[in-house]
Amino acid sequence: MTELLSNYAAGRWQAGTGNGTPLFDPVLGNELVRVDSTGLDLDETFAFARQQGGAALRALTYRERAALLAAIVNVLQANRDAYYEIATANAGTVKNDSAVDIDGAIFTLGQYAKWGDALGDTRALRDGEAVKLGKEPVFQSQHLQVPREGVALFINAFNFPAWGLWEKAAPALLSGMPVIVKPATATAWLTQRMVRDVVDAGVLPVGALSVIAGSSAGLMDQLQPFDVVSFTGSAETAGAIRAHPAVTHRSVRCGIEADSLNSAVLLPGEAPGSEAFNLLVREVVREMTVKSGQKCTAIRRILVPAEVYDAAAEAIGAKLAGVTVGNPRNDSVRMGSLVSRAQLASVREGLAMLSAHTRVLHDGRDRPLVDADPALAACIGPVLLGARDADTAQLVHDVEVFGPVATLLPYRDSAHAVVLTQRGRGSLVTSLYGRDEAALTRITLAVAGSHGRVHVVTPDVGRAHSGHGNVMPMSQHGGPGRAGGGAELGGLRALDFYHQRSAVQASPTVLAALGLPDLA
Ligand code: NAP
Secondary structure (H helix, E strand, C coil), X not given: CCEEECEEECCXXXXXXXCCEEEECCCCCCEEEEECCCCCCHHHHHHHHHHHHHHHHHCCCHHHHHHHHHHHHHHHHHXXXXXXXXXXXXXXXXXXXXXXXXXXXXXXXXXXXXXXXXHCCCCCXXXXXXXXXXXXXXXXXXEEEEECCCCEEEECCCCCCCHHHHHHHHHHHHHCCCEEEECCHHHXXXXXXXXXXXXXXXXXXXXXXXXCCCCCCCCHHHCCCCCEEEEECCHHHHHHHHCXXXXXXXXXXXXXXXXXXXXXXXXXXXXXCCHHHHHHHHHHHHHHHHHHHCCCCCXXXXXXXXXXXXXXXXXXXXXXXXXXXXXXXXXXXXXXXCCCHHHHHHHHHHHHHHCCCCEEEEEHHHCCCECCXXXXXXXXXXXXXXXXCCCCCHHHXXXXXXXXXEEEEEECCHHHHHHHHHCCCCEEEEEEECCCHHHHHHHHHHHHHHEEEEEEECHHHXXXXXXXXXXXXXXXXXXXXXXXXXXXECHHHHHHHHEEEEEEEECHHHHXXXXXXXXX
């Protein structure tokens, strides 16, 4: 039997009492570890986190809590090699792709440590300036933000076991809220290991961080009015979270990061071979292949002027042809596997669905895998689809194939391109490629209302831009509509979710005595 990973709940390590659900190596097919949360006392777990963890965190200032984040960074840095090994084994990712998750997590924590330190030794934050409530300024209103006195429950997706925890935990812990994370079962090992290292290092107050690796059963039932739940995953599960009485009846604050049909747009007038054209091609290939396309921000729809459709298909296909797929332990492999055979089946199912409205422009499925048995490995080569009529190819705007798959679509003019981006019904990100700054500005403003992020690539930032799909802690992550309506990161804006805003109405003397710093 493989190792049964423990849960950290109510301040102690506890093994589940069931047989456990096995986690597999998606390339070799062997069982790695098991997870199980059967028999955990969830009443005790949540109460302990709220009472012990929450009280201890709120007793600290922002600067002191920022120092905790910096201490977590040190722990994670010290154990980084182990995380890479787990990622290779359990997620099937090549080193560069594991880095997006692991080093992305460490970088994000480090940023919040810095930003938090700058907030200083205070326990509440100013929200705007004081305004007078009458003719004379003797009685005023000052909004402030204080930490919510509950627990932050994270229910996370399988594709970012490291970053998915820490991009949420950094602002939550900085805000003074204790965290309970329930990672997706398929890749729970890395999350559990990181929590284990941080707990064992003793850098956080007891109860500030708990991990439940196993079933989600009963977690939502625990939530009380001052708690928050942050969910990342499919639109379907998001629906169940939103409909739970904790959210509908107890007003538990709920953040949802769901799936998204992100797009990339080559601006009109950009000929094949132009800098903007080449930048789009490079970015599309990167987005299709990083983490085998298992990124919520990945480019799914590529919008190009109709007259360059064929040239774009050829250029993207030519680059995809050079992508080697297989065992991430082989240095010649550029793209590892999907996370599981179940995910492989889901990608194949998605491709079969899209075949009703598209044709295959590049097929990486017929290339041999490197060092991997196709009967065992969850590997699939990249597939570029195309539809010459972007308006009628409805499925392309509906179906998220969570793998190395994207569809090329032609548009007539920039107004048509804007409408097509919006057919995603709200997306995390769109990226625009072109030289014409006036046109870029117009389109940016036209698409900003339906996208959480607009990534504009002009030739002068060709080397410097941070990447269409890379989520940077400085910028908001989350989009309207189908993308879930969430808003994470964006610097200190992320703290809003974990704070309660309150309007204090009092004399200027009392307001001044609150000693509030600015929330930039
Ligand atoms: P999922 O199947 O919806 O699962 C997400 C999480 O919800 C897992 O931890 C899962 O636990 C848990 N869960 C399942 N049923 C639940 C229920 N009834 N109540 C409470 N929790 C429940 O999604 P996934 O397959 O892991 O992730 C892939 C999807 O996530 C893709 O669609 C992708 O676009 C999206 N995603 C979005 C973002 C973003 O930031 N917008 C980021 C990453 C991924 P188990 O694993 O134990 O079932």
